[in-house]
Amino acid sequence: MNTATLRADWLLASARAGSIEPGVEVRYDASGVRAIERDVQGGGAMLLMPPLANAHDHGRGIRSLAYGALDAPVEAWVPATYTLPPVDPYLVAAAAFCRMARSGIGHVVHCHLSRDPRTLVREAEAVCRAARDVGIRLAFVVPMRDRHRLGYGPDESILQWLDASDADAIRTRWLRPIASVEEQMAVVEEIAEAYESPRFQVQYGPVGAEWCSDPLLERIATASAASGRRVHTHLLESRYQRAWADRTYPQGIVRHLDQIGLLSPRLTVAHGTWLHPDECELLASRGVLVSINTSSNLRLRSGIAPLRHIREAGLKFAVGLDALALDDDDDLLREMRLLRLLHAGTGFDAGVPSDAVLEAACCHGAAAAGIDGAGDIAIGGPADLLLLDLKREVADLCEPLSDVATLFHARATAANVRTLVVAGQTVVQDGAVLGVDEAAVVSELHEQLRAHSGAMAQFLPLLRRYQEALARFYERRAD
Ligand SMILES: [Zn+2]
Numbered sequence: 001m002n003t004a005t006l007r008a009d010w011l012l013a014s015a016r017a018g019s020i021e022p023g024v025e026v027r028y029d030a031s032g033v034r035a036i037e038r039d040v041q042g043g044g045a046m047l048l049m050p051p052l053a054n055a056h057d058h059g060r061g062i063r064s065l066a067y068g069a070l071d072a073p074v075e076a077w078v079p080a081t082y083t084l085p086p087v088d089p090y091l092v093a094a095a096a097f098c099r100m101a102r103s104g105i106g107h108v109v110h111c112h113l114s115r116d117p118r119t120l121v122r123e124a125e126a127v128c129r130a131a132r133d134v135g136i137r138l139a140f141v142v143p144m145r146d147r148h149r150l151g152y153g154p155d156e157s158i159l160q161w162l163d164a165s166d167a168d169a170i171r172t173r174w175l176r177p178i179a180s181v182e183e184q185m186a187v188v189e190e191i192a193e194a195y196e197s198p199r200f201q202v203q204y205g206p207v208g209a210e211w212c213s214d215p216l217l218e219r220i221a222t223a224s225a226a227s228g229r230r231v232h233t234h235l236l237e238s239r240y241q242r243a244w245a246d247r248t249y250p251q252g253i254v255r256h257l258d259q260i261g262l263l264s265p266r267l268t269v270a271h272g273t274w275l276h277p278d279e280c281e282l283l284a285s286r287g288v289l290v291s292i293n294t295s296s297n298l299r300l301r302s303g304i305a306p307l308r309h310i311r312e313a314g315l316k317f318a319v320g321l322d323a324l325a326l327d328d329d330d331d332l333l334r335e336m337r338l339l340r341l342l343h344a345g346t347g348f349d350a351g352v353p354s355d356a357v358l359e360a361a362c363c364h365g366a367a368a369a370g371i372d373g374a375g376d377i378a379i380g381g382p383a384d385l386l387l388l389d390l391k392r393e394v395a396d397l398c399e400p401l402s403d404v405a406t407l408f409h410a411r412a413t414a415a416n417v418r419t420l421v422v423a424g425q426t427v428v429q430d431g432a433v434l435g436v437d438e439a440a441v442v443s444e445l446h447e448q449l450r451a452h453s454g455a456m457a458q459f460l461p462l463l464r465r466y467q468e469a470l471a472r473f474y475e476r477r478a479d
Helices: 074-081 088-100 115-134 155-159 164-174 179-196 215-229 240-250 253-260 277-286 294-299 307-312 332-342 353-369 406-411 438-450 453-477
Strands: 004-012 021-027 033-036 048-050 052-057 105-109 136-146 200-206 231-235 267-271 291-292 316-318 385-389 418-420 425-429
Touching: 004 385, 004 406, 004 418, 021 048, 021 253, 021 453, 033 155, 033 438, 052 088, 052 267, 052 291, 052 353, 074 453, 088 105, 088 418, 088 425, 088 438, 105 115, 105 200, 105 353, 115 136, 115 179, 115 200, 136 179, 155 453, 164 453, 179 200, 179 215, 215 253, 215 425, 231 253, 240 253, 240 385, 253 277, 277 307, 291 307, 291 353, 294 332, 307 316, 316 332, 316 353, 332 406, 353 406
Parallel strands: 004 048, 052 105, 105 136, 136 200, 200 231, 231 267, 267 291, 291 316
Antiparallel strands: 004 021, 021 033, 048 385, 385 418, 418 425
């Protein structure tokens, strides 16, 4: 087995502890870290740390702005994403995974969004191949839903806000038949049987209570308890979802999900923007994990997650990009900074400490992807390594750097990522992805997209009218 070496000026050996040691050389192979030599003389500004984990994403290789899905309230934004034409799912996934890898992300929870449930297995194969070619670890979340295809309520209650011909056009375009609970469970098994591996885990993905009947959620809860397979779902992302949940489950949506049996240490909930303190406590008591998706919540006008309540309740949180990073670049290092500063408090308040954000981004995010115990660089542990070059970040410092962690939290971005190693395999070297020709993937993707630009432009007026109808529907229905 070939042994490789990485040298660094500083080592962040545990994302749980956050402390940094000087000069290190790490030897590793595919089976794991073989040796760590300390007190190695450096001279540069290289920081070695565990890779980051993106706890909630949708693998949007074509970013939504590219095809006219402009930032908007999530209720209006989601249908705009349906206008993405049928392009090669391998290219879409590969482009997204390349960007993430260049941002230092080694583990991803990919909530797949399928245009057509009938093609789900084929798309899973393409996503699996893309993850393997790029070299990251992936949790593939199989989308499951069996009601409310257009929003939070029966389809016709939304269509009635459109004129008859627009309603017909939406029906024809988007109202596909709903697969039965058993058919959907069988698809999860089929994908798992065909593609699951230590690098590709399959999870149940009830999209959210708004779109899932109780029998579907109950079936998933029972199957997850029996098999140990993780579950990933959206929860209380927007204020319209909060209003819908309060109307639909007067006893409380989180309590309802608990009664169904869905709350367990195997569950990750995404967003949680509108969680109440007692709901955070219930989730924490069941060992649930919440993925905080800060940029996405800002861009889609969902709000700011109640991180103080989440932390006070002892609810573990992870960091998710939701394919909507602040600068549309999948930069999870910047996302960590945004999250920390947004929740740092004012004046002399003590807000979320940077160490907690680091643990969330490395350890809890990996747990959401089904990888327990990630976030350490240790002999015998997996060879998952991220090397950052902080040379240009230290250039203006007058004094010798005494606190690398502060500098990392203040300045590190994807631009500093030099090398990413996952399971001993070099995924990124000198800031470039090795396993895939990223430029070729992106250019082919753009070409495929451009071929549909005429049809997309034609559909845009109907989409805008539909979005206006949704605004009327939700504004009238919001509590
Ligand atoms: Zn999402």
